Amino acid sequence: MTGDIFGNLETLPPDSILGVTAAFRRDPDPRKIDLGVGVYRDEFGNTPVPAAVREAEQAVLAEQVTKVYVGPAGNVEFNERVVALALGPLATRLRDRMAAIQTVGGCGALRMGAEMLHAAAPDSVVHVSDPTWANHEPLLGNSGITLQRYPYYEAATRVVAFDRMLAYLEHLPPGAVVLLHGCCHNPTGVDLSLEQWAAVADVLELRGLVPFVDLAYQGLGDDLETDAEGLRLLAARLPTLLLAISCSKNFGVYRERAGALAVFAQNAATARAIATHQARIGRRMYSMPPDHGAAIVSRVLGDPRLRQVWQDEVATMVARMKELRTLLAGRLTARRPDLDFSWLTRQRGMFSLLGLAPAAITALCNEEHVYMPPDGRINLAGVSDANVDRVADAIVNVLGRR
Ligand code: LMR
Secondary structure (H helix, E strand, O other): OOOOOOOOOOOOOOOOOHHHHHHHHHOOOOOOEEOOOOOOOOOOOOOOOOHHHHHHHHHHHHHOOOOOOOOOOOOHHHHHHHHHHHHOOHHHHHHHHEEEEEEEHHHHHHHHHHHHHHHHOOOOEEEEEEOOOOOHHHHHHOOOOEEEEEEOEEOOOOEEOHHHHHHHHHOOOOOOEEEEEOOOOOOOOOOOOHHHHHHHHHHHHHHOOEEEEEEOOOOOOOOOOHHHHHHHHHHHHOOOEEEEEEOOOOOOOHHHOEEEEEEEOOOHHHHHHHHHHHHHHHHHHOOOOOOHHHHHHHHHHHOHHHHHHHHHHHHHHHHHHHHHHHHHHHHHHHHOOOOOOOHHHHOOOOEEEOOOOHHHHHHHHHOOOEEOOOOOEEEHHHOOOOOHHHHHHHHHHHOOOO
16 A cells, blocks of 8 residues: 555564563463573572662662753763773773763663774674674674674584684784673673683784673673673773673663663773764764663662672572572483583573574474573573473483484
8 A cells, every 4th residue: 555654564583582582471381481581580580679779779769859861971970880890990090091871781882882883984894703692793783884703612512612713813804893792601601711811812902903892791600800800801901992881680670771881992082082972873863871770770889888788699699590500410410411411510601502403492492391592592590499300301302303
């Protein structure tokens, strides 16, 4: 029909990760288990609001006297505090050559970074790990920059394909951008060791490459400091660095969309110019970021008592995730002592790849009612004492499927 402006649009397939949640909700089977989207869950399967966040939120609401705009860069105090959390004492040293902007979650930070690269150098190529988080390529690529993949994961041995990764980086032209997961690699759970970070820093420095670090899980790998060591090593050495920070997981403020992009430039004048571009990009896309989540996070980080409460809560989350890794590996080994599942305990963060054939993953979802994205990534936080035997049975049942 004429005038039907949207009539030519076809219905799109579901998002590979968010579609899992929808499929899980649709399934009426009471035995269903959700190992899909990366949210933390406690032993009851809930994703609670951390106590420190709850308390900070009440204080923010009690003290708020206006809802007037905060400003294009968002909550500046929040920006500084989350960057200081990420970089430690280094943040003070780099402050003069930093341009930070509050963003709509970590996704907003990644997209803002890509838009900045596009504004500065439209021919930029960003190299992402193979595999990488399912939304990295669409999210970054939609800005107009080009994406390519570097080898990262050795599927057979479930470790970083480090020699191949390094060899790839060694052949990149100066100015190429390399996206690195700060910790808790999504989807593999396999992180660089500190020695490997140092070797990557050498190559980046030598070849004039630009690191773009996605820090979405700080504190959920080992602890808040250890998880940032690789990033800090790069930030101390590289003249230019982009850092995308998400507070969704470690502060449990998923729906509040609290994140920040910090760009470290070669000098203060360039940083000032970058800040104006960040503000303009934000203005043209959504004008200004939301305040609530950032105000809460800033309050937690700025209050020593609340900060301690929060750090203890993060420590509880990470301890639980490590326990679940051991628990699931143990139950799988009990069922198949001929197979090695110890990789589960060596990996970090919420995710691991089961490494099963597509038919096995389909069977897990459709026949076993255990839900995960099509790449076979499981969110360990979806496992619990109550369901671990069902999960282990389900995985073992589909092992041979091709
Ligand atoms: C995930 O990887 O599951 C999370 O980062 C949530 C998302 O937006 O995909």
